[in-house]
Amino acid sequence: MQNGDQHYSMEDETYTDIDGKAISLECQSHSGFCREFTVSSAKVSIGRVMAYTCAVWLSAYIIFFVTENTAVLSSAIIITLVGMMVRIHFVKVDHETLLIIGSLGVQVSSSYASGRESTDFIEMGKIKDIVINEAIHMQTVIYYLCILLKDPSDPEAVSSVVPLFQSSKPRLNCLVKVYKSCQEILAKC
Amino acid sequence: MVLKIFFPQCCNKADSGLLVGRWIPGQNSAVVLAVIHYPFIPGQVKQYIHQSGVDLTVLGSWSMPKEGQEGMESFLRDLSTIFPQGQWLQLSREMGKIGFRYGKLIQQEKELKEDVEGEEGGGEKDKVIFIHYEQRKVMLSQLHPIDNGVPDPQTESQLPQVFGTVCQSEPLFFLDKYDDGPVKMTHWQSEGREGSIIVELMKQASTPVCLLTTWMLTLWTSLCSSRILNMRPMRFISSKLSTCVQLSYRTEHLQTVCSPTRATAHNHFMRKANIFVSFFVDVSLGLLLVSWMYRENRIGKLANTLVPAADYVAKELEELLQWLMGAPAGLKMNRALDQVLGRFFLYHIHLWISYIHLMSPFVEMILWYVGLSACLGLTFALSLLSDITALLTFHIYCFYVYGARLYCMTVYGLSSLWRLFRGKKWNVLRQRVDSCSYDLDQLFIGTLLFTILLFLLPTTALYYLVFTLLRLVVVMFQGVLHLSVDFINSFPLFAMGLRLFRSYRLAEGVKFRVLCEEPGTPLHLMMDINPLKVSSVVQTYRTPTYSCYPKDSWLALCKKLFLGELIYPWRHKTTKID
Numbered sequence: 209m210q211n212g213d214q215h216y217s218m219e220d221e222t223y224t225d226i227d228g229k230a231i232s233l234e235c236q237s238h239s240g241f242c243r244e245f246t247v248s249s250a251k252v253s254i255g256r257v258m259a260y261t262c263a264v265w266l267s268a269y270i271i272f273f274v275t276e277n278t279a280v281l282s283s284a285i286i287i288t289l290v291g292m293m294v295r296i297h298f299v300k301v302d303h304e305t306l307l308i309i310g311s312l313g314v315q316v317s318s319s320y321a322s323g324r325e326s327t328d329f330i331e332m333g334k335i336k337d338i339v340i341n342e343a344i345h346m347q348t349v350i351y352y353l354c355i356l357l358k359d360p361s362d363p364e365a366v367s368s369v370v371p372l373f374q375s376s377k378p379r380l381n382c383l384v385k386v387y388k389s390c391q392e393i394l395a396k397c
Numbered sequence: 398m399v400l401k402i403f404f405p406q407c408c409n410k411a412d413s414g415l416l417v418g419r420w421i422p423g424q425n426s427a428v429v430l431a432v433i434h435y436p437f438i439p440g441q442v443k444q445y446i447h448q449s450g451v452d453l454t455v456l457g458s459w460s461m462p463k464e465g466q467e468g469m470e471s472f473l474r475d476l477s478t479i480f481p482q483g484q485w486l487q488l489s490r491e492m493g494k495i496g497f498r499y500g501k502l503i504q505q506e507k508e509l510k511e512d513v514e515g516e517e518g519g520g521e522k523d524k525v526i527f528i529h530y531e532q533r534k535v536m537l538s539q540l541h542p543i544d545n546g547v548p549d550p551q552t553e554s555q556l557p558q559v560f561g562t563v564c565q566s567e568p569l570f571f572l573d574k575y576d577d578g579p580v581k582m583t584h585w586q587s588e589g590r591e592g593s594i595i596v597e598l599m600k601q602a603s604t605p606v607c608l609l610t611t612w613m614l615t616l617w618t619s620l621c622s623s624r625i626l627n628m629r630p631m632r633f634i635s636s637k638l639s640t641c642v643q644l645s646y647r648t649e650h651l652q653t654v655c656s657p658t659r660a661t662a663h664n665h666f667m668r669k670a671n672i673f674v675s676f677f678v679d680v681s682l683g684l685l686l687v688s689w690m691y692r693e694n695r696i697g698k699l700a701n702t703l704v705p706a707a708d709y710v711a712k713e714l715e716e717l718l719q720w721l722m723g724a725p726a727g728l729k730m731n732r733a734l735d736q737v738l739g740r741f742f743l744y745h746i747h748l749w750i751s752y753i754h755l756m757s758p759f760v761e762m763i764l765w766y767v768g769l770s771a772c773l774g775l776t777f778a779l780s781l782l783s784d785i786t787a788l789l790t791f792h793i794y795c796f797y798v799y800g801a802r803l804y805c806m807t808v809y810g811l812s813s814l815w816r817l818f819r820g821k822k823w824n825v826l827r828q829r830v831d832s833c834s835y836d837l838d839q840l841f842i843g844t845l846l847f848t849i850l851l852f853l854l855p856t857t858a859l860y861y862l863v864f865t866l867l868r869l870v871v872v873m874f875q876g877v878l879h880l881s882v883d884f885i886n887s888f889p890l891f892a893m894g895l896r897l898f899r900s901y902r903l904a905e906g907v908k909f910r911v912l913c914e915e916p917g918t919p920l921h922l923m924m925d926i927n928p929l930k931v932s933s934v935v936q937t938y939r940t941p942t943y944s945c946y947p948k949d950s951w952l953a954l955c956k957k958l959f960l961g962e963l964i965y966p967w968r969h970k971t972t973k974i975d
Contacts, residue, residue, distance in 0.1 A: 238911050238920060239920040241399060242526075242911065244911065307909065309920075309922070311398050311399040312401060312528075312555075315909055327908040327927055328906065329906050329907055329908055329909065329927065331554050331556060333554045397398060397399055
């Protein structure tokens with residue numbers, strides 16, 4: 209162990225999400241009881257952006273051609289810009305991170321395409337367990353990793369469930385890897 | 398369990414000394430608050446800790462040897478005998494390592510056994526985490542959700558205890574390096590106490606201003622509760638006029654803000670600050686509005702358009718009634734009833750217009766003086782507008798009530814006679830429909846009346862429909878005004894400002910960042926404050942108001958409209974007492 213950190217991304221195994229799009233998993237081990245998992249989804253595809261923009265502007269030009277009203281063009285531009293800004297700032301998730309620190313807690317963070325990060329930290333005293341659950345999603349059954357939180361009044365009951373990796377939705381093989389690492393750390397502390 | 402040490406960032410470069418702070422029970426964590434430097438007299442240190450009024454203990458030693466100074470290993474070990482503790486932390490850092498220190502943790506039992514050196518045993522080193530925090534931000538911030546009661550230290554979770562520890566040690570941070578005290582410390586204020594001249598001046602000025610305002614407010618409230626103004630008609634009117642309601646509400650607010658006692662709890666402080674800022678913004682917007690309106694005698698122009706506007710509304714209503722008296726939308730009305738109702742309403746409008754014309758010379762003057770009350774705030778201007786609308790459309794309200802009562806009677810009569818038609822009766826005692834045997838003449842008259850009412854129903858229903866729609870339009874307009882008044886009253890401007898410009902003061906939680914470390918060192922994390930979400934800010938710090946929420950759900954409203962019951966969609970609740 210030359211370096212305190214260990215990086216490894218699984219090159220030989222490619223991960224996909226439940227829709228079949230490729231995602232990547234990176235595991236970083238900062239110490240014996242601190243690990244970080246990053247699941248990155250596909251980036252914003254320039255082809256799709258251009259296709260949408262062209263479609264909106266083409267329809268705006270057609271409407272302008274029919275109605276001779278310049279407000280249509282300016283509103284189309286504004287709609288495109290605002291829509292793009294809203295999408296990259298609020299909707300498109302670039303990568304999701306799970307940082308588990310033994311006997312301190314678990315930090316879940318989503319990083320959006322514009323760079324905005326939204327983080328949530330759950331203390332170890334509130335965590336009952338980290339498990340893989342099944343769920344029915346439209347016509348399929350999918351697996352998702354989640355944190356079970358303890359009820360403060362009744363330590364045996366589960367008060368709520370915090371699902372992880374909701375935007376990237378990785379498949380079971382990826383989840384199992386993360387699950388095994390987390391369980392090692394939870395067992396130690 | 399892993400040992401967690403919360404270390405303030407300001408002490409990263411401190412000279413060697415003693416670590417003081419607090420152990421958090423049950424969590425195997427220690428919060429370091431300050432470093433006391435050499436030279437010191439142990440007796441004085443112990444006395445200072447005892448007298449400071451803060452829950453402090455000596456946690457261990459910190460050594461950052463400068464160039465030329467050799468390590469003080471044995472000296473440090475001897476210190477632990479002077480301050481006997483269960484656990485003694487020995488942290489050190491080397492000058493050459495810019496990034497990080499490495500902590501050598503030696504746990505000493507009271508029996509002075511041989512220590513377990515942590516160097517080679519990778520297991521020992523892995524069992525400690527250093528969490529760096531920025532002391533000033535943690536001290537000033539407030540963790541949400543706010544726990545109002547006294548928390549039990551055994552069951553409370555770790556983070557609130559850490560934040561609580563740093564907040565409570567504020568008296569510790571008053572001593573800076575320029576003071577001639579018995580001990581020399583390093584903490585976030587040791588370079589010199591922070592302060593702002595404006596804040597200090599305002600604190601000095603606030604006491605006499607508060608006393609003056611409280612005295613004026615007591616005068617005002619005693620005037621308001623005097624006997625003349627408390628007679629029944631006056632009370633009824635003042636409860637209906639939204640300006641008076643808003644006035645009483647603002648008086649209450651001002652009483653909260655100007656109370657001379659300092660707000661101790663965070664909630665009270667935020668409430669006071671929010672009320673003060675929103676009152677200030679309200680008054681300045683009101684003054685702006687007044688200055689704009691009175692500038693080119695716009696108020697006179699407004700007054701001059703009021704009477705013609707009322708005339709115009711009356712004329713439109715007359716035309717509407719003429720239309721209803723004819724064959725509205727091709728429907729054939731009952732001629733006699735139609736004429737009666739139409740003439741009745743027309744006469745009513747005529748009376749109303751006469752009263753308005755009687756008042757018209759005084760309108761401008763009244764409006765001029767009443768408009769000055771908008772100086773008290775934009776909310777008053779809006780409430781005033783709502784009241785003026787209510788007064789000017791009073792005849793629409795009357796028509797609605799007449800139409801609704803007539804329709805209601807028709808519907809109830811019809812339903813009762815329909816039951817008679819089928820041979821049933823409503824049993825009031827048991828609240829259900831029972832069969833009943835009627836006499837022949839009862840049946841005869843009942844059926845006749847039923848037929849009459851049934852054929853008169855379209856006429857009354859049409860009048861009811863038209864006037865209800867008009868009334869709903871007026872109610873919507875007033876509702877919009879009330880909603881905006883409510884919004885201005887309750888929106889927490891101070892909390893929003895704090896969230897935007899000093900986001901660390903309202904904390905939802907924390908976030909950790911792993912600081913990249915050198916090989917062989919334990920884990921170092923940086924603890925940042927995760928600010929509260931904007932929606933939570935609004936929800937937590939909203940000033941409770943006399944809310945204008947719709948009293949009924951949509952379904953109940955439709956049912957009432959169908960049956961002809963009078964609707965009062967906006968009900969003022971009394972101010973909630975927190």
